[in-house]
Amino acid sequence: MRRASGTENQKKREGRLAGKTVVENSFFGIHPLLASPKKFSKENLIRWIITATGWITVIILTLIMLLLFTEGLPIFSTTNPFSFIFTTDWYPVSDPPVFGILSFIVGSLMVTLTALVIAVPIGVAASAFLAEIATPTLREIIKPIIELLAGLPSIVLGFIGFLLLAPVVQNAFHLSTGLNGLTAGIMLAFICLPTIVSISEDSLSAVPKEYKEAAYALGATKWQTIRRVLIPAARSGIMASVMLGVGRAIGETMVVLMVAGGRLALPNFITDPLSAMTGRIAIEINNAVFGGLQYQALFAMGIVLFLMTLAVNIIADLVLEKQRRRYA
Amino acid sequence: MKRRTRNATQSLAFFLLTICCLLIVVPVIAIIVYVATQGGGTISWQFLSEFPKNQAREGGIFPALLGSFYLMIGVVLFALPIGLLAAIYLHEYAKQNPLTRLINLSIVNLAGVPSIVFGLFGLSFFVLLLKMGSSLLAASLTLSCLVLPVVVTASREALAAVPNSYREGSLALGATKWQTIRKVVLPQAWPGILTGLVLAVSRAAGETAPLLVIGAAFSPILPNSPLSQFNAIPYHLYVVATQIPKMPKQIQWGIILVLLTMVVLFNLTAIILRIQLRARKRRWGL
Amino acid sequence: MMLDFSVKMKTESISLFYDKTEALKKISLAIPAHQITAIIGPSGCGKSSFLRLFNRMNDLIWKARVTGQVYLDAVPLYDPKIDVVELRKRVGMVFQKPNPFPMSIFENIAFGPRVHGCHDKAKLDEIVERCCLRAALWDEVKDKLRDSAFALSGGQQQRLCIARVLAVDPEVILLDEPCSALDPASTMRIEELMQQLKSQYTIIIVTHNMQQAGRASDYTAFMLMGDLIEFSSTKEVFTSPKDKRTEDYITGRWG
Numbered sequence: 001m002r003r004a005s006g007t008e009n010q011k012k013r014e015g016r017l018a019g020k021t022v023v024e025n026s027f028f029g030i031h032p033l034l035a036s037p038k039k040f041s042k043e044n045l046i047r048w049i050i051t052a053t054g055w056i057t058v059i060i061l062t063l064i065m066l067l068l069f070t071e072g073l074p075i076f077s078t079t080n081p082f083s084f085i086f087t088t089d090w091y092p093v094s095d096p097p098v099f100g101i102l103s104f105i106v107g108s109l110m111v112t113l114t115a116l117v118i119a120v121p122i123g124v125a126a127s128a129f130l131a132e133i134a135t136p137t138l139r140e141i142i143k144p145i146i147e148l149l150a151g152l153p154s155i156v157l158g159f160i161g162f163l164l165l166a167p168v169v170q171n172a173f174h175l176s177t178g179l180n181g182l183t184a185g186i187m188l189a190f191i192c193l194p195t196i197v198s199i200s201e202d203s204l205s206a207v208p209k210e211y212k213e214a215a216y217a218l219g220a221t222k223w224q225t226i227r228r229v230l231i232p233a234a235r236s237g238i239m240a241s242v243m244l245g246v247g248r249a250i251g252e253t254m255v256v257l258m259v260a261g262g263r264l265a266l267p268n269f270i271t272d273p274l275s276a277m278t279g280r281i282a283i284e285i286n287n288a289v290f291g292g293l294q295y296q297a298l299f300a301m302g303i304v305l306f307l308m309t310l311a312v313n314i315i316a317d318l319v320l321e322k323q324r325r326r327y328a
Numbered sequence: 329m330k331r332r333t334r335n336a337t338q339s340l341a342f343f344l345l346t347i348c349c350l351l352i353v354v355p356v357i358a359i360i361v362y363v364a365t366q367g368g369g370t371i372s373w374q375f376l377s378e379f380p381k382n383q384a385r386e387g388g389i390f391p392a393l394l395g396s397f398y399l400m401i402g403v404v405l406f407a408l409p410i411g412l413l414a415a416i417y418l419h420e421y422a423k424q425n426p427l428t429r430l431i432n433l434s435i436v437n438l439a440g441v442p443s444i445v446f447g448l449f450g451l452s453f454f455v456l457l458l459k460m461g462s463s464l465l466a467a468s469l470t471l472s473c474l475v476l477p478v479v480v481t482a483s484r485e486a487l488a489a490v491p492n493s494y495r496e497g498s499l500a501l502g503a504t505k506w507q508t509i510r511k512v513v514l515p516q517a518w519p520g521i522l523t524g525l526v527l528a529v530s531r532a533a534g535e536t537a538p539l540l541v542i543g544a545a546f547s548p549i550l551p552n553s554p555l556s557q558f559n560a561i562p563y564h565l566y567v568v569a570t571q572i573p574k575m576p577k578q579i580q581w582g583i584i585l586v587l588l589t590m591v592v593l594f595n596l597t598a599i600i601l602r603i604q605l606r607a608r609k610r611r612w613g614l
Numbered sequence: 615m616m617l618d619f620s621v622k623m624k625t626e627s628i629s630l631f632y633d634k635t636e637a638l639k640k641i642s643l644a645i646p647a648h649q650i651t652a653i654i655g656p657s658g659c660g661k662s663s664f665l666r667l668f669n670r671m672n673d674l675i676w677k678a679r680v681t682g683q684v685y686l687d688a689v690p691l692y693d694p695k696i697d698v699v700e701l702r703k704r705v706g707m708v709f710q711k712p713n714p715f716p717m718s719i720f721e722n723i724a725f726g727p728r729v730h731g732c733h734d735k736a737k738l739d740e741i742v743e744r745c746c747l748r749a750a751l752w753d754e755v756k757d758k759l760r761d762s763a764f765a766l767s768g769g770q771q772q773r774l775c776i777a778r779v780l781a782v783d784p785e786v787i788l789l790d791e792p793c794s795a796l797d798p799a800s801t802m803r804i805e806e807l808m809q810q811l812k813s814q815y816t817i818i819i820v821t822h823n824m825q826q827a828g829r830a831s832d833y834t835a836f837m838l839m840g841d842l843i844e845f846s847s848t849k850e851v852f853t854s855p856k857d858k859r860t861e862d863y864i865t866g867r868w869g
Contacts, residue, residue, distance in 0.1 A: 046506045047421065054417025056410055057480065058434040060473050064441065067452045125348035133342055134349075142353055148595050149356045151527065153534025155562050156584055159569060160359055193352055223338035244440070251442025253537035258570065278444045282540045285448070290456060302448045306441065313440035317433060493713035497775070500669060501726040501782050502703030511729065512715055 068306055071291075072299030075099065084300065088266045092284060092294040099297040103266040105304065107181065107274035111256060112249040114185025114270055115192055120242055122189075123196030127238075128226050130197070131204035150194035158258035161187035166259065173271055177261060181270045184260035191252050192245030199244060199320075203237020204230055206327050236323040243316035247309045253278040277305050360592070363585050370582025379548045383572050384564070389583060391548050392564035395464070396533055396590075398551060399560055402468025403475060403532045408525055410472075411479025415521075418480070419487040420509055439477035446474045447541025455542055462543035465554040470538050475528035482524020486517035489609075519605040523598045530594035534587060536562040546571075561587050619646035619833075622816040623668060623705075623786060628682030630663055630672065637663050640682065641842045643835055645786075650808055650817045652831035652848065654824060656863065660840040661820045662710075665788050668818065669705040670698050686786070703730065706779035707788040711795050712771035714763035714778075719755050722763050722774055726782035741781050749777035750807050769800025776807065787811070789819040793826065805830040824864060828852050836860045 076084065079099045087100030126146075130139055165186060166178030173182070207230050215225040231238070261273020262283070281298050288294040378388030422428040450470030460466040490513050498508040514521075545557040546567045565583045568575055623645040630638040638660050645651050645668075653661045663672065670691060672678045684691040691701060703726075714722050723742045732738060742759065746752035751773045755766070763774055772792055779787055789808075793801040808817055808830055821827050827834050827848065834851040836844045836859075844851060844860045855861045 043504045043506055050413050050417045050421055053410055053413035054422060054431060056414050057438050057476060058431055060476065061434045061438050061441075063453060064445065064449045067449055067457075068445070071448075071452050122348045122351050125345045126352055129342075129345040129349045133345060142349065144595070144599050145353050145356050147598075148592065149352065151530050151534075151591050151595050152356075152359075153536065153562055153587055153591060155534065155536040155565055156359070156363075156588060159565070159580070159584055162569070164362075190352075190355065197352065221334055221338045223341045224334075227341070247440045251440070251444065253442065253444045253540075254566070257537075258566075278442060278537070281444050281448065282537055285451070285541050286543060299448060299452070302445050306445050309440050309442055309445075310437055313437045314433070317436045491713075493709060493711060494715055496671065496674070496707075496709060497713040497715065497778075498725070498729075499674070500671060500702055500707035500709075501729070501778065502699050502701075503725070503729040504699050507729045511725070516716060 064306070068299055068303050072296055072301075072303045075293065075296035075300045078293060079297070084297075085304070090264050090280075092288070092297060097293050097297075099293075099300075101277065101280075101297075101301050101304070103264060104275050104277045104280050104301065107256075107260065107267055108250055108276040108278070108305075110181050110267060110270055110274065111184045111188055111260060111276055112246060114182060115188035115249045116242065116246065118186060118189035119193045119196055119245060123193050123241070123245070124200050124231070124238055126193075127197045127200035127204060127241075128231065131201045132222065132226055132230065146194050146197055149190060150198075152190075154191060154252055154254040155258075157187050157190055158254040161255060161259040175271055177273055179259055179261040180273045181260055181267055184256050184274075184276075185270065187255045187259055188249045188252055191255060192248045195248050196241045196245045199241035200234070200238045203234040203241070203323060206237065206323070207233045208327060234323075236319045236326075240316040240319040240323070243312050243319065247312040247316070250312070251278060251305065251309050253282050257282050277301050281305075360588065363581060363588050367578070367581035367583075367585030370578045371585060375582060376586070384546075384568050385572065385574070385576060385579065389561065389564060389586065391550055392559040392561045392583075393586070394550060395544070395558040395560045396562075398464050398558065399468055399471060400529050400533055402464065402554075403472050403529055404525065406469060406472035407475050407479050407528055407532075411476050411524075411528075412483050412521060414476075415480045415483030415487060416509060419484050420505070420513070435477050435480055438473075439481070441474075442537075443474060443535055444537045444541065446470055447538035449473070450538055450542050461555060462545065462557060463555045464551050464558045467539060467542050467544065467558065467560075468554075470542060471532040471535060474535065474538065475532050478528040478531060479521075479524050482527070483517070483521045486520025486524070487513060489520060490516040519601050519608075523601045523605075526594050526598045526601070530591050530598075533590050533594070534562055536566055539563045540566065561590070619644075619649065621645065622647035622687070623818075624685050625667065626683045626685070628667060628680065628684055630660070630667065631679040631681075632675070633677050637840055638667075639840045641837075643842055643845055645816060645818055646833055647816050648812055648814075649832040650812050650819060650830060651833040651835065652827035653818065653820045653835045653837060654822070654827045654863075655837035657822055658839075659837045661837050662790055664837065665790055665818060665820045666707075668786065668788055669702050669707055670696075671702075671707065673698065703782050704784050705786045705788060706782060706784035708772070708775050708779055708790065708792050710791040712768055712775055714766070714771050714774050717763065718760045719763050719766070719774060720759040723778050723781045726778060730782060742777075745777040745780040748780055748811070749773045750803060750810075751777055767800070769796050769803060772796060772800065772804060773807065776804075776811075780811075784815065786816045786818065789817065791820055791822060793821070793823070801826070824866075836863065838863075 084099055084101060085105070086102055088102045089098045089100045090103065091098040130142060134142065161183055162179070166183050168178070169175070169180070169183045169186070170178030211229050211233055212225055215229045220228070256276040257279035260276060260279060262275050262279065263273040264275055267274035281301055284294065285298050288298060375388045376393060377390050379390055381387035418428065418431060422431070447470065450466060454460045454466035454469050455462055494512045494516065495508055498512045499505070503511070539560055539562065544559055544563040546559060546564065547557065549557065551558040561583065565580070565587065568583060569580050621644045625641055625643050627640040627642050628638060629636060629640050641664065653664065655661045666672045667680065667684055672680065680692055686701070686705065715725060717725070720742055723745055724738045727738060727741050732741070743752065746755060751770065754770060758765070763771065766774060793804055796804070805826065808819070811817065819831065831848045834846065834848040835842060836851060838859055844855060844857045846856070851860065852864060855864060
């Protein structure tokens with residue numbers, strides 16, 4: 001067929017040279033335009049591979065859920081789900097073992113909340129500084145540093161908290177140990193700050209210029225414009241950044257593992273040593289018998305963790321989508 | 329009078345905003361400087377190239393360094409092709425419909441899954457179900473899944489930055505879609521894709537929690553196949569810092585400095601790539 | 615009236631929908647072979663969309679839907695069996711804004727032959743030289759074929775894009791407002807070039823510049839809001855238009 005098209009083209013070219021106009025040439029049976037040459041099947045194969053790969057993230061996410069559930073749900077045949085979540089006794093290796101993860105849920109929430117109390121005001125303020133006040137040069141210097149913070153391995157931050165911050169916190173609050181929820185919360189603030197700053201800054205920059213100009217035209221100062229126009233206009237983006245920050249903090253392992261103190265009891269104050277879900281899983285999973293009750297319980301804790309972050313991320317995505325549509 | 333208070337408020341507010349920004353920037357710089365001064369004395373060719381002795385209280389970190397290197401190679405091998413193809417699908421092939429929205433949602437959520445959960449997934453899927461054991465391969469695959477959203481997102485942005493007129497120009501010449509992507513779009517998108525890859529590898533190099541779950545080995549044995557046991561820098565650091573009594577401080581700082589240097593170098597590479605990209609765009613007048 | 619020419623391409627009551635809006639309304643038009651046909655009309659009348667039907671570039675917009683048929687010679691282009699790639703090889707296109715690839719001048723012109731399987735160095739050299747000559751570009755670029763295409767001026771870039779199209783040896787060339795981003799001198803060169811090319815190619819040009827249509831084309835189609843109002847020889851359209859709206863537009867009463 002390829003050859004046929006070749007001769008045909010040649011014929012046409014001859015026709016042109018002879019000054020004739022070429023109108024019709026389908027005497028050769030299948031017209032070359034209607035043929036389906038070889039490269040097309042290769043093209044389809046590639047399209048098929050790419051499409052299949054496009055679904056990989058969905059596949060991985062599904063696999064994660066599937067495996068968490070198959071490994072974790074069996075625990076509820078021996079422990080009732082209510083007491084698993086709402087009791088504080090955790091004796092994974094007693095006979096019979098007792099699994100209540102409330103202390104760890106509370107621990108996770110307490111350190112996350114502490115981190116937010118610190119990171120949200122600082123992060124939003126820093127994003128306003130970057131978006132509205134900093135000169136372009138200054139921004140070019142600061143942004144890579146914040147990206148670097150985002151890239152710092154959490155174990156490094158955990159280590160810094162363990163060696164440097166813990167003694168400071170211990171002395172400042174006259175505690176018996178510096179390894180507690182507060183120290184962990186402060187270090188976690190650094191974990192979620194880059195997320196909060198970068199996404200808040202994006203949404204501040206996405207506010208249409210007209211809003212700002214309108215405010216200036218009414219005689220508002222730069223600060224009044226930021227506080228009364230820009231931040232309210234960008235609030236959904238800022239909310240989303242906070243949600244994503246929550247996700248980062250709740251899911252962080254190494255910092256809480258090294259810094260939070262690791263006490264199993266329900267914490268009363270933020271300055272108590274405590275355990276978070278992530279740290280508990282990391283410590284115990286290697287001692288657990290594969291498929292045993294402790295293993296199942298840790299996977300079930302993974303489910304709780306997964307569902308919490310999933311919820312936070314979906315909310316953040318919906319909020320961001322809303323903002324995107326508003327300023328599209 | 330009123331104007332003066334207004335201006336004073338503004339000055340005070342800007343001062344506070346600046347302080348907040350410094351509160352982030354200064355600790356980062358302080359940490360880097362501190363680690364460099366504390367660990368600088370430990371770093372030597374011996375430290376990098378020797379095996380640990382006396383439970384890592386003496387000697388070097390070579391097995392962990394090599395293990396981290398292999399892990400990074402594994403991540404490049406798995407996450408780059410898969411992440412890139414997924415990005416190509418999303419940007420060049422996918423239509424805007426609910427299914428594509430589902431894929432996008434899955435990327436966002438995968439990026440938000442805690443690393444410890446990736447560890448549990450890697451343990452149950454790669455290590456136990458696929459019977460890879462606590463191996464380099466299992467760890468590379470787990471870390472690849474973990475950084476995949478980074479690669480996909482960065483690649484998709486890089487593809488989106490290629491002007492549509494190039495695609496049209498190529499298609500109008502009778503190039504197929506794949507020829508267009510391979511010969512026109514990808515060469516333009518490479519720096520952006522590489523930036524994402526570098527950041528992904530950096531992230532994978534520092535991840536500790538998944539390795540704790542999968543079970544890296546604190547052993548001085550070098551991995552000799554993808555199915556070997558392995559050690560890695562962050563895991564080595566974790567064990568050294570928390571499990572070994574009478575551990576000399578300078579060794580710990582030395583390991584942190586190695587880890588930090590890797591991360592800073594990766595980030596610098598990403599920054600340089602981005603600057604080049606911007607310069608090139610300016611040259612084209614885009 | 616009857617027009618006496620041999621037909622290279624034709625549309626038969628072709629309509630184009632974006633979502634539910636009808637951008638083109640059942641247009642039937644025959645394109646004469648080896649002539650220059652200009653499509654004119656006010657901006658937004660659908661002339662560019664119409665042009666893109668001839669090489670199925672509208673396929674790239676996934677919400678676009680086409681009814682009716684376009685023929686190249688006698689082959690229906692909107693037949694599901696059509697090889698779009700083969701079609702675009704035979705119906706080349708030059709865009710409004712010069713869009714050379716970010717490669718060297720040589721690579722730009724060699725791109726088409728390469729994707730169609732020609733990798734012979736000597737052959738590619740020959741093609742590049744021939745196409746540059748035909749696109750009246752050779753003298754300006756022969757010493758800097760390895761330089762970036764972006765180093766050329768706008769007018770040179772557009773001629774490079776024409777050379778690039780010539781390199782795949784099409785039968786029809788579609789020009790989508792090729793001069794709208796160019797200065798008058800470059801515009802003149804492109805118009806001269808079109809005259810030289812029409813003996814070998816059938817040319818369809820979309821333009822909003824009526825002087826250009828009057829100067830450079832043999833036939834003219836006037837479109838308004840997705841409708842084909844009038845089609846005739848350029849001379850007739852410009853001297854004795856049949857339709858009042860055409861006359862209004864041409865005499866510059868609006869548009």
